[in-house]
Amino acid sequence: MTYKKLILVIYAIIGGQIGIAQNPIVQTCYTPDPAPIVYDNQVYVYTGHDEDRATSRFEMNDWRVYSSTDMVNWTDHGSPLSYKTFSWAKGDAWAGHCIYRNGKFYWYVPLVSKETNMHSIGVAVSDTPTGPFVDALNRPLIGKTIGEIDPNVFIDDDGQAYLYWGNPDLWYVKLNEDMISYEGDLVKVKLTKEGFGADHPSRFTSYEEGPWMYKHGAFYYMVYAAGGVPENISYSTSYSPTGPWTYRGIIMPVQGNSFTIHPGIIEFMGNNYFFYHNGDLPGGGGFTRSTCVEQFYYNTDGTIPTINMTKEGVDAVSTLNPYQRVEAETIAWSEGLKTNENSQVGVYVTDIHDGDYIKIRNLDFGNNAPVIFEAAVASNIAKACIELRLDRKDGLVLGTLSLCSTGGWNKWKVISTKVQQVIGRHDLFLIFRGDTDDALFNFDYWKFSHENNEKI
The missing domain is CATH 2.115.10.20 (Glycosyl hydrolase domain; family 43)
Known part of the structure; x- marks a missing residue:
C-alpha cells in the first residue's frame, strides 16, 4: 500500500468516527x-x-x-x-x-x-x-x-x-x-x-x-x-x-x-x-x-421520558453529497457569521471575518476522491481565502481557495482550486482567512468535483 493510499484509508476511518451535532x-x-x-x-x-x-x-x-x-x-x-x-x-x-x-x-x-x-x-x-x-x-x-x-x-x-x-x-x-x-x-x-x-x-x-x-x-x-x-x-x-x-x-x-x-x-x-x-x-x-x-424514545406505555437540554443535539440520519451544489447557508455549526438574501441569489452567507468558519457534517466523498473545490463568492476585498479542513477546525488541510475582489459585494464569481485526495465520510470545516478586520466576502454556494474544470 502506498503512503498516499494509507493516508486516504486512515482519514476514511477517522472521518467515520468524528462528528457530533450541536x-x-x-x-x-x-x-x-x-x-x-x-x-x-x-x-x-x-x-x-x-x-x-x-x-x-x-x-x-x-x-x-x-x-x-x-x-x-x-x-x-x-x-x-x-x-x-x-x-x-x-x-x-x-x-x-x-x-x-x-x-x-x-x-x-x-x-x-x-x-x-x-x-x-x-x-x-x-x-x-x-x-x-x-x-x-x-x-x-x-x-x-x-x-x-x-x-x-x-x-x-x-x-x-x-x-x-x-x-x-x-x-x-x-x-x-x-x-x-x-x-x-x-x-x-x-x-x-x-x-x-x-x-x-x-x-x-x-x-x-x-x-x-x-x-x-x-x-x-x-x-x-x-x-x-x-x-x-x-x-x-x-x-x-x-x-x-x-x-x-x-x-x-x-x-x-x-x-x-x-x-x-x-x-x-x-x-x-x-x-x-x-x-x-x-x-x-x-x-x-x-x-x-x-x-x-417513548416509554412502553406511551408516556414521554424526561428530556434534558444538551449541546450535542442529535446524530445524522443520512449523509450529505459534496458533489452537488451545497448552499453556503447549509450549516451544522458556524461562528461569527450572518445570512442575508436578495433577488439575485436568494439567501447567502455574509458578515464573514478572519477566523470565522462553517462546519458541515457527515459528507460522503465515496471511494472516488474529488479533484476540485469551487465556490461562488462576491467581494470588494483584494485578498482572502477559504481553508478546507477535514473533521476538525485544526484538521488536515484539504485545500485552500484563494479569493480576490470580484468587483463588488453582489458581483458573483465562481472560483475553484485543486484539493488533496479524500474518500469516505467526513465533517468539513470552511475556515475564512483575511488580513483585515473588515468583512471579507459574501458566499453563495460550494461543491466538489471529480473533473478538473477550474474557473480561476
Whole structure:
C-alpha cells in the first residue's frame, strides 16, 4: 500500500468516527419558538426571529424557515413572512405554526391588530414550504378571545383539522377543509388539575402557553409550556383531540438561559424528535432565544421520558453529497457569521471575518476522491481565502481557495482550486482567512468535483 493510499484509508476511518451535532441548530441569528413539520422527506422548522438588539422586551418582526434532510445540516431559507405581510397588523410576530394540506402551506401566526391593539391570529398561505407567503384573508382568522397567541394546528386521522391557541386559557376550534375558516363555536378547554397539573405559582393549573397537539399510537398528546416563569414543558394525554385530558407530568424541566420555552414534536425517518428553544448562544437570553433539538424514545406505555437540554443535539440520519451544489447557508455549526438574501441569489452567507468558519457534517466523498473545490463568492476585498479542513477546525488541510475582489459585494464569481485526495465520510470545516478586520466576502454556494474544470 502506498503512503498516499494509507493516508486516504486512515482519514476514511477517522472521518467515520468524528462528528457530533450541536445545539442550538442555527447560530447566524436568534430563532425562538420552533414549529417543525415533515414534508417531502425533509424536516422544515418554522421559527420566530428575536432581533439581536432585544434585551428587555420581545422584538420580533418576521418569521424564518430552515430545512434539513439529515437533522444536522440546516439550510437557511430566509424570511418569507413578516408582520408587514398583514395589512391589518402592526407588529409582534410571535410564535406560529405552518402545516401542509391540499397542495398548499398554511402558516398560522399571532400579530397585534391595528384595530384592537391586541394579538389576533392570522393565516398566510403559500404553494411551497419556503414561501413567499401571502395573507389568506386580509383580516384576522381569530380575533374574539383574550391571549390569542401560539397557534397550533392538528389534522386528525379522519381529516378534521383543529386550531389550538392561548395564554392564559387554552382554546380550540374546528377548521374547515379550506383551512382558512372554521365551523362552530370557539371552545375554551376546561383546565383542571387532573388534566393539566397544578404546579403553577399563580394559576389553578400548570398550563401557561405554547400548545403543541399531535397523535402517537392510541394517544393524543397536548404538550405545552407550563409552571409559570421560568417555564418547563409539560404534557397531557387523551383518547380524543378535544379531551378529556390526563396530566402526565414534565417533559423538560426548567433549564437553559431563557424564561420561556416552546415545544414541537415530530417523527422523521423512524426517529422521534423534540424541538425547543433556549438562550445559550453568545448574547442569548430571555429575549434572544435559539432553536434546539433532541431525540427521544417513548416509554412502553406511551408516556414521554424526561428530556434534558444538551449541546450535542442529535446524530445524522443520512449523509450529505459534496458533489452537488451545497448552499453556503447549509450549516451544522458556524461562528461569527450572518445570512442575508436578495433577488439575485436568494439567501447567502455574509458578515464573514478572519477566523470565522462553517462546519458541515457527515459528507460522503465515496471511494472516488474529488479533484476540485469551487465556490461562488462576491467581494470588494483584494485578498482572502477559504481553508478546507477535514473533521476538525485544526484538521488536515484539504485545500485552500484563494479569493480576490470580484468587483463588488453582489458581483458573483465562481472560483475553484485543486484539493488533496479524500474518500469516505467526513465533517468539513470552511475556515475564512483575511488580513483585515473588515468583512471579507459574501458566499453563495460550494461543491466538489471529480473533473478538473477550474474557473480561476
